[in-house]
Every structure is written in structure tokens, then in C-alpha cells.
Amino acid sequence: MPTNPPATVNRCGYCGASSYHRVVARDEAGAMRYTSTLQCTGCGREFTDLQDWRQGGQAAQSAAAAP
Numbered sequence: 902m903p904t905n906p907p908a909t910v911n912r913c914g915y916c917g918a919s920s921y922h923r924v925v926a927r928d929e930a931g932a933m934r935y936t937s938t939l940q941c942t943g944c945g946r947e948f949t950d951l952q953d954w955r956q957g958g959q960a961a962q963s964a965a966a967a968p
């Protein structure tokens with residue numbers, strides 16, 4: 902029995918880094934807030950959500966290129 906089934910894999914689809922951080926941006930009021938954007942700690946790429954990070958951004962690309 903595998904100890905790490907694919908469903909629980911949590912790493913970057915580009916570089917394989919196992920962590921990311923949430924991007925912080927200044928809002929209209931000038932306050933620093935966490936956004937919904939994720940940034941990989943390994944390659945520094947930004948992703949719209951966790952699934953996107955895991956798949957290396959291929960989700961959006963494959964959707965656009967789907968027949």
C-alpha cells in the first residue's frame with residue numbers, strides 16, 4: 902500500500918517544490934491583504950489556486966487547447 906497516494910501529493914507542477922505562499926497585495930484602502938494568488942517558493946511562479954500550482958498551470962492551458 903502506497904504511503905503517498907496521488908490525491909495527497911502537494912507540490913509544484915513546474916519545479917516540484919513542496920511549499921508555496923500566498924501573495925500579499927495592497928488593497929484600495931492601503932491595507933496589506935492576502936490575495937487568492939499563490940506563489941511557489943521554488944520557482945517563484947504565481948498561480949491562481951492550489952490546483953493550478955499542483956498542475957504547473959497546465960489546467961488553464963489544457964482547457965484552452967482542448968478539442
Ligand SMILES: [Zn+2]
Pocket residue numbers: 913914915916917918941942943944945946
Ligand atoms: Zn515551483
